[in-house]
């Protein structure tokens with residue numbers, strides 16, 4: 275597959291900013307096997323795969339939209355809907371799994387009323403179950419955006435999420451993804 279000469283006609287003005295996609299299509303024009311890199315680049319640019327972007331990619335590659343959609347839905351790395359403003363990543367790597375991650379997940383999901391990969395209605399949180407977050411000594415572990423919380427219990431995990439929400443709603447949230455990553459135990463004390 276190559277993007278070829280479809281770039282000019284592929285990106286049309288619409289309800290989303292097409293500039294990042296146009297750059298990507300130009301970068302990958304005439305390259306074979308461009309579909310997956312294009313989807314990865316699109317997700318990096320938009321945070322997910324907008325329908326308009328997949329339509330443009332299909333036109334540029336001269337592939338059926340069903341083919342592009344099929345690849346996007348086959349790989350777990352791709353999201354077809356935007357993430358919420360804050361992402362709760364619950365580690366389900368081996369160390370966390372044996373230390374109680376399933377119960378931590380269950381309580382967070384129950385509290386937020388959503389499952390893995392879903393957004394809360396107010397778009398405050400997305401939950402993502404992920405593999406090892408690299409803090410196995412603090413298992414079980416979760417991250418809210420760039421901040422790491424360790425030695426969690428189901429209750430302390432929910433408490434951390436509630437406190438995060440309270441800070442966000444008070445207007446001084448820690449949802450700042452530029453924050454320096456740090457590791458805290460469930461009571462907020464630095465490890």
Ligand code: FES
Pocket residue numbers: 365366367368369370371405406407408409410411413414415
């Ligand atoms: S397994 Fe969870 S941090 Fe490594």
